[in-house]
Amino acid sequence: xxxxxxxxxLGPAFFAGLLVLASHVPLGQEVLKRGIIFIDLAIAQIxxxxxxxxxxxxxxxxGWEVQLIAISSALLxxxxxxxxxxxxxxxxxxxxxxxxxxxxxxxxxLLANNPHGGEQLKELMVGQILWVTWAELIPLTxxxxxxxxxxxxxxxxxxxxxxxxxxxxxTSSVQLIGVYLVFASLIIPALGSRNYVVKKSLVIAYIIGxxxxxxxxxxxxxxDLPSGxxxxxxxxxxxxxxxxxxxxxxxxx
Amino acid sequence: MLNKYFKRSIVLFxxxxxxxxxxxxxxxxxxxxxxxxxxANELGGEHLDIxxxxxxxxxxxxxxxxxxxxxxxxQADLLxxxxxELEVGWLPLLLRKSxxxxxxxxxxxxxxxxxxxxxxxxxVALDRSLxxxxxxxxxxxxxxxxxxQKIANKLSHTLTKxxxxxxxxxxxxxxxxxxxxxxxxxxxxxxxxxLKGKPIVVHHKNWIYLQQWLGLNQVAVLEPKPGIPxxxxxxxxxxxxxxxxxxxxxxxxxxxxxxxxxxxxxxxxIPTLELAFSPAKDETLTHWxxxxxxxxxxxxx
Numbered sequence: 001x002x003x004x005x006x007x008x009x010l011g012p013a014f015f016a017g018l019l020v021l022a023s024h025v026p027l028g029q030e031v032l033k034r035g036i037i038f039i040d041l042a043i044a045q046i047x048x049x050x051x052x053x054x055x056x057x058x059x060x061x062x063g064w065e066v067q068l069i070a071i072s073s074a075l076l077x078x079x080x081x082x083x084x085x086x087x088x089x090x091x092x093x094x095x096x097x098x099x100x101x102x103x104x105x106x107x108x109x110l111l112a113n114n115p116h117g118g119e120q121l122k123e124l125m126v127g128q129i130l131w132v133t134w135a136e137l138i139p140l141t142x143x144x145x146x147x148x149x150x151x152x153x154x155x156x157x158x159x160x161x162x163x164x165x166x167x168x169x170x171t172s173s174v175q176l177i178g179v180y181l182v183f184a185s186l187i188i189p190a191l192g193s194r195n196y197v198v199k200k201s202l203v204i205a206y207i208i209g210x211x212x213x214x215x216x217x218x219x220x221x222x223x224d225l226p227s228g229x230x231x232x233x234x235x236x237x238x239x240x241x242x243x244x245x246x247x248x249x250x251x252x253x
Numbered sequence: 254m255l256n257k258y259f260k261r262s263i264v265l266f267x268x269x270x271x272x273x274x275x276x277x278x279x280x281x282x283x284x285x286x287x288x289x290x291x292x293a294n295e296l297g298g299e300h301l302d303i304x305x306x307x308x309x310x311x312x313x314x315x316x317x318x319x320x321x322x323x324x325x326x327x328q329a330d331l332l333x334x335x336x337x338e339l340e341v342g343w344l345p346l347l348l349r350k351s352x353x354x355x356x357x358x359x360x361x362x363x364x365x366x367x368x369x370x371x372x373x374x375x376x377v378a379l380d381r382s383l384x385x386x387x388x389x390x391x392x393x394x395x396x397x398x399x400x401x402q403k404i405a406n407k408l409s410h411t412l413t414k415x416x417x418x419x420x421x422x423x424x425x426x427x428x429x430x431x432x433x434x435x436x437x438x439x440x441x442x443x444x445x446x447x448l449k450g451k452p453i454v455v456h457h458k459n460w461i462y463l464q465q466w467l468g469l470n471q472v473a474v475l476e477p478k479p480g481i482p483x484x485x486x487x488x489x490x491x492x493x494x495x496x497x498x499x500x501x502x503x504x505x506x507x508x509x510x511x512x513x514x515x516x517x518x519x520x521x522x523i524p525t526l527e528l529a530f531s532p533a534k535d536e537t538l539t540h541w542x543x544x545x546x547x548x549x550x551x552x553x554x
Binding site: 128 | 318320322343349
């Protein structure tokens with residue numbers, strides 16, 4: 001028997017992956033359409049920057065306060081990015097990149113005298129999917145439900161709505177599964193499914209993501225390798241395969 | 254008929270296989286760092302089944318989550334870790350995720366080495382501006398052989414508590430270890446006399462126990478705040494200070510990047526020395542520490 005191939009170890013991680021995919025796949029397709037790939041890095045970094053700034057200003061923050069500060073800063077950042085979208089659409093992607101490095105280096109400057117915040121920043125940015133417990137999935141389920149409701153039922157996918165929902169989604173997911181997996185969940189399924197018609201592409205993207213998480217977790221148990229990194233590679237392999245098949249389909253249909 | 258015997262023998266074989274596991278597996282030990290795996294091995298030997306979470310090439314502050322890590326923590330009867338916030342980034346999460354009641358804080362199976370010795374570098378007032386300081390004190394106690402002996406005594410005691418059936422054997426093993434370790438301490442003390450008072454530069458403040466034990470004189474720290482790049486004023490004062498009173502060597506741990514150390518070495522002409530911060534896999538504590546001291550001694554020539 002292989003150590004770690006255990007549903008109670010892999011179960012919460014897989015379920016967390018499915019929840020993240022549920023909200024990130026449609027958002028990712030939008031991100032791809034708008035051509036603003038690095039927005040997730042920027043938002044996550046701005047959330048971290050907000051937390052550090054709050055600590056610097058003297059808030060001894062723990063638990064839900066940190067979350068509140070992180071989400072508020074992410075929403076504020078998202079609001080700013082949506083303004084860029086409105087007034088500087090030609091250079092928006094470049095400005096998103098700039099806001100990412102400004103938030104990242106701003107954190108370093110703020111931390112120069114307070115390296116303890118560095119641990120907080122790290123916690124915010126590098127969640128590890130394997131540490132996820134069932135209890136942590138409750139708030140994530142609520143947030144995911146809210147985002148899906150707003151997105152698909154209330155069609156809140158116009159400019160401002162998109163940015164705010166995006167900020168909410170990324171801030172909650174990055175802490176659980178880390179920046180790499182969030183980036184992968186957003187972009188890769190959307191890439192792998194972009195050649196399909198709209199309705200079908202969403203289903204295909206979900207399948208790519210779910211297979212990637214499932215196989216990635218299994219492989220990480222069997223090979224005893226870090227789970228997050230292996231899932232990223234699995235999602236990519238499966239997206240490549242699906243892209244391979246999709247070109248065929250396009251020719252036949 | 255033959256078939257029946259065949260089936261029976263298979264059932265017997267399988268049941269033996271399952272039975273044999275709990276009978277011969279012994280105590281399952283989860284060691285956070287290789288030095289504790291090594292120590293547990295000397296004190297428990299064949300009675301223990303030891304898993305090490307990190308290698309000596311890794312910074313024990315940060316490790317990546319692998320499924321096997323949770324599985325091993327779940328099966329463990331005994332957890333042996335450094336503590337003093339060294340593993341604070343991952344051990345609490347791992348313990349929670351493991352759901353193993355034997356190794357939770359407060360249980361006999363939760364052995365934290367730094368709980369059993371006095372710690373250096375305890376901040377008088379917890380000043381956040383001092384860098385990534387550990388509130389509990391400096392955790393790297395395994396670099397002091399005297400403290401290590403104290404930890405060995407306690408760990409052996411814990412083994413006896415968890416597995417009283419083999420207590421006399423644990424006692425014997427501790428005695429053997431103590432004899433050997435004490436005679437090595439005498440040897441090392443004599444051997445390292447010339448190192449006393451020698452000025453050194455360290456990359457991080459993680460050698461403090463070794464410095465104190467050997468009487469080395471730490472004249473500068475390259476990166477006083479781990480994780481935060483040194484400021485230019487710190488570096489220039491460092492170089493200025495080293496010009497006035499030069500050090501013999503710049504010491505850094507094998508899991509650390511040597512960039513900063515090499516930079517300073519080029520600027521000042523002081524040689525760098527990479528030391529193994531922990532024993533390698535299957536290396537004994539004696540062998541590791543002996544090598545480390547010999548590396549330091551070669552600088553004399």
